[in-house]
Amino acid sequence: MKxxxxxxxxxxxxxxxxxxxxxxxxxxxxxxxxxxDVRLD
Amino acid sequence: xxxxxxxxxxxxxxxxxxxxxxxxxxxxxQASFDREATGGATTLEDILARQEGLKVDQSFRRDxxxxxxxAAPITGQLGxxxxxxxxxxxxALRFGSADVTVASRSPAADVIIQDSGMTWLSFRExxxxxxxxxxxxxxxxxxxxxxxxxGRIRIDGGWTGQTVLRFTSLERFGHWLMAGxxxxxxxxxxxxxxxxxxxxxxFGKDIYAPIMGAGxxxxxxxxxxxxxxxxxxxxxxxAHNIPNRQDLVWLAKGxxxxxxxxHPPARKFNAGQKIIFWLVVLLGVSIxxxxxxLLFPFEMPMFAKTFDILNATGLPQLLGLGExxxxxxxxxxxxxxxxxxxxxxxxxxxVILAHIYIGSVGMEGAFDxxxxxQVDVQWAKEHHSLWYEDVTGQDAHHRAPAE
Numbered sequence: 001m002k003x004x005x006x007x008x009x010x011x012x013x014x015x016x017x018x019x020x021x022x023x024x025x026x027x028x029x030x031x032x033x034x035x036x037d038v039r040l041d
Numbered sequence: 042x043x044x045x046x047x048x049x050x051x052x053x054x055x056x057x058x059x060x061x062x063x064x065x066x067x068x069x070x071q072a073s074f075d076r077e078a079t080g081g082a083t084t085l086e087d088i089l090a091r092q093e094g095l096k097v098d099q100s101f102r103r104d105x106x107x108x109x110x111x112a113a114p115i116t117g118q119l120g121x122x123x124x125x126x127x128x129x130x131x132x133a134l135r136f137g138s139a140d141v142t143v144a145s146r147s148p149a150a151d152v153i154i155q156d157s158g159m160t161w162l163s164f165r166e167x168x169x170x171x172x173x174x175x176x177x178x179x180x181x182x183x184x185x186x187x188x189x190x191x192g193r194i195r196i197d198g199g200w201t202g203q204t205v206l207r208f209t210s211l212e213r214f215g216h217w218l219m220a221g222x223x224x225x226x227x228x229x230x231x232x233x234x235x236x237x238x239x240x241x242x243x244f245g246k247d248i249y250a251p252i253m254g255a256g257x258x259x260x261x262x263x264x265x266x267x268x269x270x271x272x273x274x275x276x277x278x279x280a281h282n283i284p285n286r287q288d289l290v291w292l293a294k295g296x297x298x299x300x301x302x303x304h305p306p307a308r309k310f311n312a313g314q315k316i317i318f319w320l321v322v323l324l325g326v327s328i329x330x331x332x333x334x335l336l337f338p339f340e341m342p343m344f345a346k347t348f349d350i351l352n353a354t355g356l357p358q359l360l361g362l363g364e365x366x367x368x369x370x371x372x373x374x375x376x377x378x379x380x381x382x383x384x385x386x387x388x389x390x391x392v393i394l395a396h397i398y399i400g401s402v403g404m405e406g407a408f409d410x411x412x413x414x415q416v417d418v419q420w421a422k423e424h425h426s427l428w429y430e431d432v433t434g435q436d437a438h439h440r441a442p443a444e
Binding site for chain 1: 144145146147150210211213214215216217218220221222225258259261262263264265266269270337338411412413414
């Protein structure tokens with residue numbers, strides 16, 4: 001059963017890595033659909 | 042198992058036909074009308090045809106967008122008269138031919154008007170939920186009926202206490218990476234689809250909204266684990282899933298699923314498992330592609346191109362679907378991607394429900410293959426006799442002594 005639990009843990013880690021990785025690579029909705037001229041930050 | 046899979050394949054084709062029929066252009070073409078009475082504008086016949094769901098030739102509107110080059114000279118009487126009137130401009134916006142400049146960097150931001158949204162919405166809230174829901178309920182009912190009639194498939198020779206390694210830890214890791222993420226994706230996807238009709242009336246919007254906010258995050262990001270698991274499983278098992286002659290014997294005997302004491306020979310995977318494997322690969326790749334298209338909106342349009350290729354084969358016309366739309370707005374591409382993603386998901390979930398059943402409550406000793414990786418020797422002899430002989434070098438028909 002160790003493989004199963006490891007796979008579930010890996011799924012969670014991959015999900016978190018995908019979120020931050022895509023965000024870092026400029027694929028966030030904010031980066032894709034707007035420019036710096038229209039942001040408040 | 043084979044008959045069940047055949048039913049699923051038929052359902053896939055029928056559901057695809059429904060989608061194409063629902064979202065694609067109607068096959069009946071409208072005759073051209075004399076528009077002299079309306080000065081070239083919409084006629085009563087156009088309106089009636091549209092209300093009957095017939096295809097209306099929109100070229101009389103689409104092409105009536107004025108001509109800036111024919112504008113009166115600025116030096117003329119009463120100043121300039123533009124070559125395109127306001128209605129001409131709105132028609133150009135409506136049919137996507139206007140030269141639009143927008144501040145947004147979104148790939149589809151310059152599409153100001155697109156009118157297929159209601160068609161998509163009524164399909165999503167109507168036939169998609171209805172037939173998809175029925176498909177899942179029918180599969181659950183079928184499995185319950187099978188359980189009532191056949192009961193749990195036992196190890197006929199009994200447990201021996203001796204085991205043999207069926208799947209390595211890497212194989213099990215790949216399987217569970219795909220399976221675990223699939224269950225999460227399936228549940229969150231169904232929660233998204235059935236939210237408005239089932240969950241919001243039950244819990245209210247205030248509870249549903251934050252749950253689905255998290256659910257959408259999970260769905261979007263766990264998808265990468267699913268795709269990795271799918272790739273691992275495909276690479277690890279494709280060689281074992283090439284069809285062979287023994288599969289025909291297995292299928293002819295119904296895999297022994299319907300009668301006690303019948304155990305057709307099989308290698309690592311029997312014909313039923315091979316069907317599941319290829320369905321998982323086919324549906325998994327398809328749902329991944331449409332999912333990627335949804336994850337990166339407007340960046341991966343694929344339906345217009347696919348329909349163009351399908352039209353060239355003549356298959357849609359043969360099925361009575363007519364020419365499929367080979368040009369579409371970016372939003373239509375997304376609507377098709379969402380519709381197809383959900384249809385494939387319903388079929389996929391139905392197939393996997395059967396797989397989960399037979400791998401757990403449906404068959405004694407089956408879960409161990411993916412649990413500990415070790416299966417009972419007698420189970421291996423009964424369900425994968427040729428594989429057992431390959432890995433142990435022993436005769437599968439010789440009864441192992443009980444411990």
